[in-house]
Amino acid sequence: MKKYNKNNLRNIQTIIQDKTGVVITPNRTWNCRRMSTAAAAFVLVAGVVSFPARALVTSVVKERMESIPKEEVQEINDMVQSKPTEADEFSREYSDSEKERKEAFWQAYKDGEFPENVIVQVDDAEDVPEGTLCYIRSTGVFNLPDREMTDEEILEIIDFQHKMSYAVSQTPAAQEARAEMQAEKNQLREKIQAAGGISEEEAIEIATKQMAAELGERAEGKEILKYEDGSVAVMIQDISGQTDYEHNGDVAYNVIFSDPNDHSTYYCMIDAVDGSILKTYE
Numbered sequence: 001m002k003k004y005n006k007n008n009l010r011n012i013q014t015i016i017q018d019k020t021g022v023v024i025t026p027n028r029t030w031n032c033r034r035m036s037t038a039a040a041a042f043v044l045v046a047g048v049v050s051f052p053a054r055a056l057v058t059s060v061v062k063e064r065m066e067s068i069p070k071e072e073v074q075e076i077n078d079m080v081q082s083k084p085t086e087a088d089e090f091s092r093e094y095s096d097s098e099k100e101r102k103e104a105f106w107q108a109y110k111d112g113e114f115p116e117n118v119i120v121q122v123d124d125a126e127d128v129p130e131g132t133l134c135y136i137r138s139t140g141v142f143n144l145p146d147r148e149m150t151d152e153e154i155l156e157i158i159d160f161q162h163k164m165s166y167a168v169s170q171t172p173a174a175q176e177a178r179a180e181m182q183a184e185k186n187q188l189r190e191k192i193q194a195a196g197g198i199s200e201e202e203a204i205e206i207a208t209k210q211m212a213a214e215l216g217e218r219a220e221g222k223e224i225l226k227y228e229d230g231s232v233a234v235m236i237q238d239i240s241g242q243t244d245y246e247h248n249g250d251v252a253y254n255v256i257f258s259d260p261n262d263h264s265t266y267y268c269m270i271d272a273v274d275g276s277i278l279k280t281y282e
Contacts, residue, residue: 060112065166076167083140088161091143098149105154109162115155135160188236188251188272195249197273200234207255207268210277215266222257222266236272249273 068076094102105113120134128134131145133153142157168174192198198206204224211219225233233256240250251272258265269278 061110061162064114065162068163068166073167073170076164077171079137080140080164080168089139089141091141092146094144095148098154101151102154102158105151105158109155109158113155115152115159117152117156119156119160133157184238185236188238192236192249192251192272195251195273197249197251198253198270198275200232200253202275203234203253203270203272204232204255206270206275206277207253207257210268210280211257211266214280215282218264219257219266221259221261222264223259225256225258237269239278245278247271247278248276252278 120129120132122128122134122136124138125136125141125143128136128143131147132143133145133149133156134143135141136143145153208224211222215222235254235256237252237254238250239247239252249271253270253272255268255270256265257267264282266280266282268280270276271278
C-alpha cells in the first residue's frame with residue numbers, strides 16, 4: 001500500500017460536488033468550468049455532495065438553480081467560457097474575518113440562506129462603482145470593496161459562483177460527460193462482478209477500518225461522502241494502466257471521508273478484486 005501526502009495528489013475537494021454538478025468547496029476557488037469535455041467528465045462525477053449529504057438542503061439549492069431563466073443560464077455560460085482565466089479571481093485577499101464568515105456562509109447557503117439581492121455586474125474595470133462589490137465580466141474578477149464586506153455581500157459572491165457552475169453544468173457537453181461517466185461506471189461494476197470482486201459495502205468497511213487504524217483519534221468526525229438521496233458515494237476507477245502501485249485487479253473503489261467541521265478529508269483506494277488497499281492520503 002502506498003500512503004500519499006495531500007500535496008502529491010489533487011485536493012479531493014476539487015472533484016466533490018452536489019447534484020447540480022456544481023463543485024462546492026469553501027476553502028478555495030475552483031477551475032473546472034472551462035475544461036474540455038474529457039476533463040469535465042471526471043469533474044462532473046454523477047452528483048457527489050461536498051460534505052455528508054442532507055437531501056433537503058441540496059434540494060433547496062437545486063431548486064434555486066433550476067429557477068434561473070434559461071436565457072440567463074445561457075448568458076452566464078457564455079460569459080464564463082469567454083473568461084481569460086479559468087479560476088475565480090479577486091481584487092484583494094479576504095480578511096481573516098471575511099474568511100471565517102465565508103466558511104460559515106458556505107454551509108448556510110446550502111441550508112437555504114440566500115442573499116436578498118444579486119451581485120452587481122459591470123463590463124469593465126473602469127465601470128466599477130466606488131466602494132461597491134461587483135463582478136467584472138471582461139476579466140472574470142470579483143471586485144471587493146476596500147472595506148470589510150457585509151454578510152449580504154459574501155452571500156452574493158457564493159450565490160453567483162453557484163450560478164456560474166450550474167450554467168456550465170447544463171451545457172450539452174457537460175450532460176454528455178455525465179452520461180458517459182455513468183455508462184463507464186456500469187461497465188466497471190459488471191467487470192468487478194465477473195471477476196468475483198468485493199462489493200461497494202465491503203470496500204467501505206475496509207476503508208473505514210483502515211482510516212481508524214491510520215488516523216486514530218483524527219478519524220473521529222469524518223463521515224463518508226453521500227449522494228443527495230442519502231446513499232454512500234463510492235467512486236469506481238479503471239486502474240488497468242496504473243504502474244506506480246501493485247494491483248491484482250483492473251478496477252478500484254475510491255472511498256472518501258470528510259469532516260464537515262474542519263473540511264479535512266481522508267481518501268482510500270481499494271482493489272475491487274481482492275480488497276487490498278492500494279493507497280491512502282489525507
